[in-house]
Amino acid sequence: xxxxxxxxxxxxxxLGDKSYHDISNDIARPVETPPDKDWWIAFxxxxxxxxxGLGCMAYTLxxxxxxxxLNKTVGWAWDITNFVWWVGIxxxxxxxxxxxxxxxxxxxxxINRSAEAMTIFSVIQAGLFPIIHMGRPWLAYWMFPIPNQxxxxxxxxxSPLLWDVFAISTYLTVSLVFWWTGLLPDFAMIRDRAVxxxxxxxxxxxxxxxSGRAKDWQRxxxxxxxxAGLATPLVLSVHTIVSFDFATSVIxxxxxxxxxxxFVAGAIFSGxxxxxxxxxxxxxxxxxxxxxxxxxxxxxxxxxMITGSIVxxxxxxxxxxxxxxxxxxxxxxFLNRATGPYWWAYFLMMSCNVVSPQIxxxxxxxxxxxxxxxxxxxxxxxxxxxxxxxxxxxLHRDYLPSSWTMxxxxxxxxxxxxxxxxxxxxLFLLYARSFPVVAQAEIKSILKSSGEKYKKIRDKK
Amino acid sequence: xxxxxxxxxxxxxxxxxxxxxxxxxQKTILDAKKDGRRVRDGEFQTACSNACSDGAIVFGDxxxxxxxxxxxxxxxxxxxxxxxxxxxxxVLYQVxxxxxxxx
Amino acid sequence: xxxxxxxxxxDDDDNLLDAVKExxxxxxxxxxxxxxxxxxxxxxxxxxxxxxISIATFMYGCVGFxxxxxxxxxxxxxxxxxxxxxxxxxxxxxxxPAFVPIIFELTVFFAAHLMVIT
Numbered sequence: 037x038x039x040x041x042x043x044x045x046x047x048x049x050x051l052g053d054k055s056y057h058d059i060s061n062d063i064a065r066p067v068e069t070p071p072d073k074d075w076w077i078a079f080x081x082x083x084x085x086x087x088x089g090l091g092c093m094a095y096t097l098x099x100x101x102x103x104x105x106l107n108k109t110v111g112w113a114w115d116i117t118n119f120v121w122w123v124g125i126x127x128x129x130x131x132x133x134x135x136x137x138x139x140x141x142x143x144x145x146x147i148n149r150s151a152e153a154m155t156i157f158s159v160i161q162a163g164l165f166p167i168i169h170m171g172r173p174w175l176a177y178w179m180f181p182i183p184n185q186x187x188x189x190x191x192x193x194x195s196p197l198l199w200d201v202f203a204i205s206t207y208l209t210v211s212l213v214f215w216w217t218g219l220l221p222d223f224a225m226i227r228d229r230a231v232x233x234x235x236x237x238x239x240x241x242x243x244x245x246x247s248g249r250a251k252d253w254q255r256x257x258x259x260x261x262x263x264a265g266l267a268t269p270l271v272l273s274v275h276t277i278v279s280f281d282f283a284t285s286v287i288x289x290x291x292x293x294x295x296x297x298x299f300v301a302g303a304i305f306s307g308x309x310x311x312x313x314x315x316x317x318x319x320x321x322x323x324x325x326x327x328x329x330x331x332x333x334x335x336x337x338x339x340x341m342i343t344g345s346i347v348x349x350x351x352x353x354x355x356x357x358x359x360x361x362x363x364x365x366x367x368x369x370f371l372n373r374a375t376g377p378y379w380w381a382y383f384l385m386m387s388c389n390v391v392s393p394q395i396x397x398x399x400x401x402x403x404x405x406x407x408x409x410x411x412x413x414x415x416x417x418x419x420x421x422x423x424x425x426x427x428x429x430x431l432h433r434d435y436l437p438s439s440w441t442m443x444x445x446x447x448x449x450x451x452x453x454x455x456x457x458x459x460x461x462x463l464f465l466l467y468a469r470s471f472p473v474v475a476q477a478e479i480k481s482i483l484k485s486s487g488e489k490y491k492k493i494r495d496k497k
Numbered sequence: 498x499x500x501x502x503x504x505x506x507x508x509x510x511x512x513x514x515x516x517x518x519x520x521x522x523q524k525t526i527l528d529a530k531k532d533g534r535r536v537r538d539g540e541f542q543t544a545c546s547n548a549c550s551d552g553a554i555v556f557g558d559x560x561x562x563x564x565x566x567x568x569x570x571x572x573x574x575x576x577x578x579x580x581x582x583x584x585x586x587x588v589l590y591q592v593x594x595x596x597x598x599x600x
Numbered sequence: 601x602x603x604x605x606x607x608x609x610x611d612d613d614d615n616l617l618d619a620v621k622e623x624x625x626x627x628x629x630x631x632x633x634x635x636x637x638x639x640x641x642x643x644x645x646x647x648x649x650x651x652x653i654s655i656a657t658f659m660y661g662c663v664g665f666x667x668x669x670x671x672x673x674x675x676x677x678x679x680x681x682x683x684x685x686x687x688x689x690x691x692x693x694x695x696x697p698a699f700v701p702i703i704f705e706l707t708v709f710f711a712a713h714l715m716v717i718t
Contacts (some may be wrong), residue, residue, distance in 0.1 A: 037642055040614070056636070056637075060636075065672070069701075077676070137630075181671065188679060188680070189680075190675040190679065190680055191675075192676075192682075192684055193672050193675065193677070194684060194687050194698040195694065196701075198702070199702055199705070202702050202705040202706065202709075203701065203705050205709075206705045206706070206709040207710065209712075209713065210709065210713075212711045213712060213713065214712075217716060221636075221637070230646070247634065247636040248635055248636060249632050249633065250632070250633040250634075250635070250642055250646055251643075251648060253638040253639070253642070254643040254648055254651060256638065256651075258654065259653060259715065259716065262653060262654055262714060262715060263715075263716075266708050266711055266712050267712075269708070273701065273704055273705065277701050277705075286584065310604065345630065346654075354625070355639050414671055435579055435582075436579075436669075462671075475638040477636065477638065478637070478638075480637035481637045481638050483641065484613075484614075
């Protein structure tokens with residue numbers, strides 16, 4: 037007897053009097069109806085930003101990295117800050133899909149599809165940066181160990197930059213695969229409802245002939261579990277490897293062992309904040325408030341609060357160890373962060389990342405949509421500044437005072453960043469209208485246990 | 498470009514990092530290879546080691562255990578820039594001998 | 601031997617599950633069961649054979665692991681060992697900590713992709 041029982045104390049995950057058919061209708065609606073004016077406005081703004089960024093990238097490609105604000109001392113600035121920021125954002129999606137699946141948290145089902153989409157799109161943005169920050173991006177294939185005519189000149193496997201290449205490629209492809217396998221039954225649903233033959237053809241193609249046979253479902257569940265099991269260590273390892281880009285160097289402020297856990301916690305922190313931003317908008321616009329409930333928002337806020345606290349602990353640890361170690365280079369690095377020419381960035385970072393999530397201890401705030409939205413934006417900004425502080429302040433003043441210099445971004449640096457934000461939203465907006473944004477097959481399987489109507493019936497007994 | 502076609506220079510006068518006269522070094526290695534022998538100690542010369550008549554700059558093969566540069570390396574007077582980080586740069590300096598009874 | 605086939609439409613998954621159990625108990629052959637969403641316990645009720653996916657994935661992971669080790673051993677130690685920043689380059693054991701991230705990533709890569717493709 038399959039048990040559809042869930043304890044009455046748990047808040048319902050699907051609100052309203054929804055039946056299976058309602059779920060199909062609600063989720064297919066944005067896909068089957070033409071977009072409204074708001075969507076077009078958002079899309080044009082995002083497209084404009086994207087095209088501007090594309091132009092800036094083309095200019096960089098044609099003229100050289102000299103058009104950026106980098107110099108000999110500060111060899112990495114906005115490019116790597118943006119890279120780490122986007123990769124960090126991407127991690128939340130995999131966490132929601134994979135880790136919460138392994139922990140059997142049903143509340144993931146309303147949000148996992150969009151969170152995974154966000155992961156894929158942000159890792160695409162992240163992947164742009166290693167390529168455009170090369171002086172000769174057309175030689176990017178040299179990063180791969182392919183036998184060649186230069187006496188078979190190979191890549192250096194000792195280098196964390198190369199580990200990054202493998203890690204990000206693996207992460208992007210595995211996330212894509214995880215997301216797509218989850219989408220197969222949902223595409224099939226749209227295919228089966230489709231009346232227009234062109235639409236039907238496309239959706240049949242991308243659903244890979246999904247038929248809903250019991251054997252298919254058995255394989256589906258097992259593949260989901262295995263991929264989740266593989267993706268979980270992947271989340272941890274990928275951002276750890278990104279942190280190794282810094283931790284394996286000798287620069288004071290970078291060469292610390294706290295970087296791997298600190299970066300992973302920071303990634304989850306900023307990722308959940310971005311998911312929050314996107315979902316709060318999407319649930320309103322696509323009228324999915326019954327599936328992405330206040331309960332979901334609250335749970336995500338709790339995660340943001342916890343990971344924000346971990347990040348705060350890491351900051352304090354860094355400061356303590358810098359003092360306790362007695363290494364003057366390390367001590368100066370942190371003194372410079374707080375009181376040097378970039379002190380304003382440091383204080384922005386501290387207030388956004390440490391102070392703001394703490395107000396989520398108050399239940400009223402973490403269940404309030406406006407506050408959640410505001411805090412999610414604040415956290416995203418704060419995390420960008422964290423990466424900026426780590427990279428630029430450590431580089432602009434390291435061991436030899438004769439090399440100390442300042443960094444300021446050019447409009448190309450800023451343009452490329454805005455372009456990636458535009459590209460991200462272009463992708464996300466397109467996704468919202470052509471893909472089912474909630475995992476409707478999974479939601480249906482929990483309707484009887486966690487749907488409001490059914491809970492009411494059960495609890496009345 | 499004018500004086501030595503091997504060395505790539507900037508269009509205008511810009512100071513760059515010392516390249517350890519890589520073109521001269523490579524020529525020394527290739528000459529030795531053509532003759533089928535190892536590079537002799539003292540054969541490696543850079544522009545600065547050539548120019549200094551007092552022998553204050555020595556350039557050599559640190560893998561050659563008998564070369565002058567290896568001896569200088571083992572000498573107590575040898576130190577490198579930011580030695581405590583452990584990057585072991587290829588340029589080493591010697592501490593100045595100050596007026597003392599022990600030399 | 602006359603053979604009749606029955607097509608049954610359900611609108612509720614609990615009813616479906618009960619029916620499947622009854623049918624199996626009466627030793628009637630079930631050709632196929634289609635559902636729009638996964639029904640927990642259906643495959644056991646239908647006595648469906650468990651999949652070999654997890655074992656296959658493990659093997660693919662081992663393949664990835666071996667490929668990574670062999671590739672890096674060949675490239676860094678056998679073919680062209682280089683003195684990069686003074687790091688040891690003549691034995692695999694010495695270099696192993698540096699190779700771990702890529703070994704891990706390739707294991708996961710092979711496991712996931714080969715599983716999904718097959």
